[in-house]
Amino acid sequence: MARPTLTLAALATAAIPGLEVAGARAHTRRSTGAFDAAELRATDGRRLLIRVPRSQTAETEQSADLVAIAAMTAGIRSRLPFAVPSTSGQAPIDGTRAVVTDFLDGHVVSGDDLTAYDRLAESVGGAIAAIHSLPTGFIGDAGLHRETADESRDAVVELIGRASDTGHLPAALLRRWEEATDDAALWRFRPAVVNGSLSADSFLVDEERVLGVVGWSALSVGDPARDLHWLLTSRGASAERALEAYTLGRSGGADALLPQRALLYGELELARWLLHGVDRHDEAIIADAVGMLDGLVESVHERTTEALSPETGPILTVDGVERMLDETPRSAPTSAREPRSALLTDSYDFSDLERDEVGERYAYQPEATAPIPLDLSDWGDAAPDAVPDAASDAAPDPAATAPLDRATLDQLTAEAQARRNAASS
Known part of the structure; x- marks a missing residue:
């Protein structure tokens, strides 16, 4: 079952300390994606994308993707005539991790x-x-x-x-x-x-x-x-x-x-x-x-x-x-x-963003946040979901929700290599 958009929005506040989400909506082109994903709009104007893998294969891909985009320094990116995602934070959920990146403009075509x-x-x-x-x-x-x-x-x-x-x-x-x-x-x-x-x-x-x-x-x-x-x-x-x-x-x-x-x-x-x-x-x-x-x-x-x-x-x-x-x-x-x-892509087609129906709530809840105001003026016909109050008896480990550092990247590299070795054996 796909994770509700509201759950993903709440996860993002755990992944990025101080983030205030003004609105969220599902981000998917087809129902066969390997990730649950949502586009988020922060109160400071930032647009973010949060993705949670649905399978072990998708998780391995996500880990490798994190290592790759971290390797692409500002100097490397300056040589490219297009944007490449940057990672903003991560948060644990159900034995895997949610990863937040900046949201890139554009749509996908054939x-x-x-x-x-x-x-x-x-x-x-x-x-x-x-x-x-x-x-x-x-x-x-x-x-x-x-x-x-x-x-x-x-x-x-x-x-x-x-x-x-x-x-x-x-x-x-x-x-x-x-x-x-x-x-x-x-x-x-x-x-x-x-x-x-x-x-x-x-x-x-x-x-x-x-x-x-x-x-x-x-x-x-x-x-x-x-x-x-x-x-x-x-x-x-x-x-x-x-x-x-x-x-x-x-x-x-x-x-x-x-x-x-x-x-x-x-x-x-x-x-x-x-x-x-x-x-x-x-x-x-x-x-x-x-x-x-x-x-x-x-x-x-x-x-x-x-x-x-x-x-x-x-x-x-x-x-x-x-x-x-x-x-x-x-x-x-x-x-x-x-x-x-x-x-495996969950899709990056902005034109096909669909409103996510609020369904089963997952056991994970992020640390407490204040009510988030919602401004629908610039979202067009597809209104995002408001993010409700969320509370938790135990806040996530700050080390698990901090932005990616060198040690985390080394761990991700080792995890991805171990899974690839297991798959090829």
Whole structure:
């Protein structure tokens, strides 16, 4: 059951000492999000976002995201033409933690809409290029993952091997994917800073430009093609302008075969979906994945696709990959090593904020606060919920609700790594 908006608002007052909340409303685009979330308006004018994970997977993602955005110093952020969330505080609840960040302006649109018009498409391409052009040193300083070109290929080889071991991977795809990993030219690239889980849902935009990027749990140094497969499958009229802007923004840093490698990553999403079904012993997911893999084989046999490289057979066209990925359920898996926040997002679409119904109250109550006045004048039709008086027999531990410090970040890093090790064992 989703936590009521009022509970989340009260949690925020525990997470940020001295915070006075004037109004709160649910923050969600769909009912399948992995987080309970609410937008808050403070009496001092600040807009905040509080999120509580609903699952262990979401909690792991949240922990990794906190470490990543903490690593992005003011100097790093100044190199980006968009906003990145900053963490304001945290508070314990039901064995997990609520995390409060600043609320970023903008709304989420589909990949096709991101590339429908020149100006926005160019902003998207430039935003990705800016990420990939960041200096790599801060990744190592923060203890985040770094992957060489050879290690990126090895990870793909491992993924293909696991998919093959299920007995459900068509021989034609196994052969073609193995040919791709054997093609040394395809894997001659310079690793770059990557978001690692970038998708259309990562971007907060207005009509003309990218305002913010969210979901940094897979921030690392690795193959920049990982951030691009979703863009290559968009069907907006200005998709090519986005790629041109990306290439220009990289100033020669993009390798010639990056698009082909990005399309390969797109196909491998089907292998991930198959493995997710096998890991969960879910025959429906397995059957769904097998059906999509068979469809990919048919496209290859019909020779209606483009070649991946001289050493490989044809690969699915942009339209074909788009069709396949559109059919992949949004609850697709999270890799133990590569969290995919885009598939877990509670959503950041401001236009879809909905009023939360007051339901079951949770046992947790924050420290006592005074009644909070409520001004509805600037919230439009979706009126927020007032935050009532709240009292507690025992206030939360101040250490547990303080802003994140280095020790807390080190703890979060260790927790995330331990869970990933457990998941991969």
